[in-house]
Each structure stands twice: as C-alpha cells, then as structure tokens.
Amino acid sequence: METTTLLHPVHRSAPRSMxxxxxxxxxxxxxxxxxxxxxxxxxxxxxxxLRHLFRTDRAFxxxxxxxxxxxxxxxxxxxxxxxxxxxxxLDWTAASEQCRGAVESDGxxxxxxATAAHEALAHCVAATQSGVxxxxxxxxxxxPRLREMAASMAREEALSFPHFRAAYxxxxxxxxxxxxxxxxxxxxxxxxxxxxxxxxxxxxxSAQCGPNVPFPVMDYAEFLRRMRAVIExxxxxxxxxxxxxxxxxxxxxxxxxxxxxxxxxxxxxPVFKAAA
Numbered sequence: 001m002e003t004t005t006l007l008h009p010v011h012r013s014a015p016r017s018m019x020x021x022x023x024x025x026x027x028x029x030x031x032x033x034x035x036x037x038x039x040x041x042x043x044x045x046x047x048x049x050l051r052h053l054f055r056t057d058r059a060f061x062x063x064x065x066x067x068x069x070x071x072x073x074x075x076x077x078x079x080x081x082x083x084x085x086x087x088x089x090l091d092w093t094a095a096s097e098q099c100r101g102a103v104e105s106d107g108x109x110x111x112x113x114a115t116a117a118h119e120a121l122a123h124c125v126a127a128t129q130s131g132v133x134x135x136x137x138x139x140x141x142x143x144p145r146l147r148e149m150a151a152s153m154a155r156e157e158a159l160s161f162p163h164f165r166a167a168y169x170x171x172x173x174x175x176x177x178x179x180x181x182x183x184x185x186x187x188x189x190x191x192x193x194x195x196x197x198x199x200x201x202x203x204x205x206s207a208q209c210g211p212n213v214p215f216p217v218m219d220y221a222e223f224l225r226r227m228r229a230v231i232e233x234x235x236x237x238x239x240x241x242x243x244x245x246x247x248x249x250x251x252x253x254x255x256x257x258x259x260x261x262x263x264x265x266x267x268x269x270p271v272f273k274a275a276a
Contacts, residue, residue, distance in 0.1 A: 022142045023086060027215035028226040029141060034083050034090060035201035036133065038099045040076035043069060045103055046197075050123060053116040060167050068160055075153055082146060089210035099204040117177040118185050120168035125189040125244075127164055131157035132235050132245070139234040190247040194224070199252070224252065 054060050137150035202220050
C-alpha cells in the first residue's frame with residue numbers, strides 16, 4: 001500500500017516533467033516567446049506617435065488607452081511570467097532594460113511614418129504579423145498552457161485589427177494615400193519589424209542569457225529560417241497573408257552588429273484573414 005501511494009504522484013508528474021523538458025529544449029520557441037514578451041512590453045513606446053497623430057480622434061484614442069494598451073500590458077505580464085518560470089537562465093530585468101534603452105535612444109527604433117495613415121497602416125501590419133505568430137504558437141508549442149495563452153492572444157489581435165484598419169481608412173481618404181504608396185509602406189513596415197524590432201529583441205535576449213541554456217544557441221539568420229518553417233506549417237495562412245509575408249523570406253538587411261552569445265482604388269484597404 002505504501003509503495004503504491006508513493007508511486008502515484010510520480011506517475012502523474014511524469015508527463016508534465018517531460019513536457020517541460022521539451023519546451024525548455026526548444027530554442028526557437030524560447031527566442032520567439034522571449035522576443036514577443038519584450039515587444040509587447042514596449043507597446044506604449046511604439047504607439048506614442050500614433051496616439052499623437054490621432055489625438056483629435058477621441059473614440060480611437062479612448063479605445064487605445066482604455067482597451068488596447070491595458071490588454072497589451074496584461075499580455076506582456078503573462079508572457080514574462082511564463083518566460084521567467086520556464087527559462088530562468090534569461091536575466092529578464094537586464095534584457096528588458098537593455099531593449100527599452102535601445103528603442104528609446106532611437107526614438108522608437110526605426111523610421112517614423114510620414115502621416116497618420118502611414119502609422120495606422122503600420123499597426124495593421126503589426127496586428128496581422130502578431131496574429132499569425134500567436135496562431136502558429138497555439139498549434140506548435142508542446143505546453144497546453146502556452147497554446148491556450150497564444151490562442152487567446154491571436155483572438156485579441158483579430159479583434160484589434162478592425163480598429164486600426166478603420167483609423168487607417170479614415171486618414172487615407174483625407175491624405176489621398178494611394179494604392180502604390182500604401183503597398184510600399186506595408187513592405188517597409190514588415191522589413192522594419194524583421195530587421196529592427198525583432199532583431200533588436202533577439203540580440204538583447206542573446207546577450208542576457210546565462211551560459212547553461214538547455215538548447216543549442218543560434219544566430220538571427222538561423223532563428224528566422226526556423227520560425228519561417230514553423231509559421232508555414234502551423235500558421236494556416238490565407239492567400240493574402242502568404243503574399244504579404246513573402247517579405248520575411250527576403251535577405252535581412254541588418255546593421256553590422258556582431259551577434260551576442262549567451263551568458264480600395266483610391267486607398268489601400270488592408271484585408272487579412274482573421275488572426276485567430
């Protein structure tokens with residue numbers, strides 16, 4: 001009887017232990033979730049110019065301040081808790097401070113969009129990319145808890161996208177923001193996300209990892225290749241999404257910074273598949 005009693009807890013905990021081993025050993029998952037955590041926490045910085053340009057649009061600003069940004073903050077906190085518990089090798093505080101310092105010193109990291117329509121369109125692109133990412137994680141990760149979190153975040157992106165698209169369309173009509181200009185702006189936003197935003201987060205994470213990470217370290221180019229394969233397999237991409245995300249397949253144009261090792265006809269109407 002005593003032997004049986006002692007064995008039961010071990011039997012129940014074994015699947016969870018194996019699951020944790022698989023999750024911790026997944027390098028692309030670590031880098032992608034840690035980067036998402038950093039970028040989610042920087043939403044107020046990345047949104048500052050949009051809020052300024054739309055300051056007279058009371059309804060849109062109220063939605064951003066009272067709904068969207070609080071959800072981003074809650075999302076960042078949940079992801080941070082997950083990263084800290086799953087990969088304690090990452091010095092999260094140092095990574096967060098380093099990444100925020102890099103972004104703020106560059107005035108938001110990357111080129112400012114010329115107009116309100118540009119900024120709103122960039123947020124349409126960001127919501128689409130984030131939705132695809134979280135949707136992929138929800139079908140790829142080994143941890144059911146992480147899959148559930150990612151699915152919820154994909155749904156949130158799907159709900160936020162129409163707000164940014166409506167704001168874009170209002171300004172595009174006023175600014176006579178044509179189809180060709182909008183397509184170029186979309187491509188620029190996607191390259192900026194890949195070559196600046198994500199790249200900066202990745203370098204920060206690499207610099208702030210301890211020496212005993214439970215997975216093989218990789219450089220940024222390898223990380224991009226691995227994650228493209230994940231998204232193509234698990235992202236359930238629609239035709240329009242596949243066309244738009246081709247930008248991520250082109251060769252990154254990165255600053256020459258060494259990788260750190262661990263320690264409508266009149267206006268473009270962005271129509272994407274729902275993120276969830």
